Amino acid sequence: MTERVLQGVTGQAAQPGAYAIGLRENGVIADTCSIVEHKFGYRSDIFVETEGKPLNDVFNILKKLAENYDIFHFHGRSFINKWPLQGFPAFQDIIFLKLLGKKVYFHFPGQEVRLSTVFADVNPYHYVRELRDIFIHQPDRIKVLMRDFLVSICDAVFVLDPEILTYVPGAQIMPRALHEADWEYSGFNQNKRPLIVHAPSSRKIKGTDAFLAAADQLQSEGCRFDVKLIEDVPYSEAVCAYREADIIVDQLRIGWYGVLAVEAMALGKPTVAYIRDDLWRDHGSTLPIVNANPDNVADVLRVLIKDSSLRMRIGLRSREYFLAEHTAKKVGAELLEVYRRPFCNPDLSSLANFLVHQNFARDKV
Template sequence: MGILSSALINKGHYSLGYNTFNSYLGYKDNLVNIDVEALEESYQEILESYDVFHYHYGTTLSPDFSDLPELKRRNKKMIMHHWGNDVRFHDQARKNNPYVYTGDSPPNEVIHDKLTKITAFIKEAIVQDYEVNEYVKDYYEKVHVLPIAIDLEQFHPNYPSTTKEKPLILHAPTNPDFKGTYYIEKIIEKLKQEYNFEYKRIEKMSHEEVINIYKDADIIIDQVLCGSYGLLSVESMALGKPVLTYIRPDLISTFPAELPIVNSNPDNLYNQVKMLLDNPDKRKELGMKGRQYVEMYHSHDVVVNQLIDIYMNL
């Protein structure tokens, strides 16, 4: 939210994100970090101050969605942005993905009930990719695929050295079950018997601290179960690092052809990490391609133009 708001401000609009999900990640740019009670106190002022209401993660200003009929009455523009776990129907996710973990998604009937209530008033949605799209496409009149946005000024590439004797492999699980940390660390232990490298698992640190540590990495393993890539993969590519993440075979063609992610799941992760440990030049090459990819598709200056088009046509 904060990244999109800052990009909108750069384009001459007024934008602010109200965040009720406060975590150790400590995001603060263009955000009001607020609790639900304080948000309710600002309710009237927010209703009167804004023209476009861009909601996230299946939540709105009111826990019971009672703000939606009021916004409709006032002819305000509304759109919902779904991110994955808020709409990932369990059985549907398993259909195309034998590895997927959906333990942090609500029960199917809760997701369905929420989507039904939201779509009575909000007719269009945004998702980050086609993995999320398939869960919501039958509920909305229109779903827009808008890539994850990051502010590249905060990410200066530091490409892996081709002469480093002890490469550093990093993994930062915000949710170890979702990211597949168990499988990742099992394979790391196996590889440690054959290679000389350092492994760090990064947890419970602010976003700023994590990015500083990532600058020294030679290989970043993100998520090996979900079937698509997320924010951490994008940030890692922006830093010029080779990234290992699982992309579902049926989704590969929905991403730009230049996507330089090393496609890795629990069954092939050993070979994929081994390949990178054996090829320092490949690590650097993928790091450079990753940076170029993010500049082309994930820079908030690029994504914001697509977002404004979506707003203008609501």
């Protein structure tokens, strides 16, 4: 029997769409579903409104969807959410789908499960102090309850990379993906003044201030290069800038690389990102990423700016790494192996703990 898979339910850096493409390339029926209009215009096959609807109405929507899909794969959130405390009826849709005999999977993209205490302990470049509000908004205690509930009820949970695995022990890494046909090799540019592109979705999280300070320092030293920041522009315009770049700087504080780095590697561009020390020890021998942090990014960029042949070699390695690790077809095949495993048995204690929490949080903001 051919599996029928629904990926959703928000943009999540276009990952639901990329996963659906990868599954279709492996012979699976796969669609995307969204409950919000995304600011970058990521397209979905199905749009449903669940916000503010009575629980019974949402269940009726799910019953209709369940007639057409066997597997539901959620990225970061499900159809029913109640941020920040996830009081009732958050995630009741997952319980309902399981009762309908569906397989359900949950993907943790990052911040919704990144624990402030652990993050501050393992990463010297964390942003817990500067962005204290986003951690207070959803406390670690709530994240742990939510995480343990999802681990208990879902057939499997995924994380995008080893950094997020820090906060969800036992999860399976299912990496970021891009459709290869949409990302032809662009490769080495002959710009006399190398162009460095940086595209921060959040300046503090991405380490933009450290990058700009490094750029100012290098220019004061006489290094000849240009900088382009990509912010609040259409996605198609951003991609054009990536193709023109000689060097792309991704995130400098989280401890792993993100979707921008995958896009840059697909294009064959040397990509700078901070890889946490312990993760670099485990994975650095295979990564084409140029490892830099807020303290040494000027030194790292100086070498890349001055050595065009190094940029070309790293770009070629980057494209090879993308083809080996991040194509939608490859990730789709890995997903399919997991989907075909037997149904899981829920951990009733973790389920009960979350439901007790929801009872107390029912009317809180």
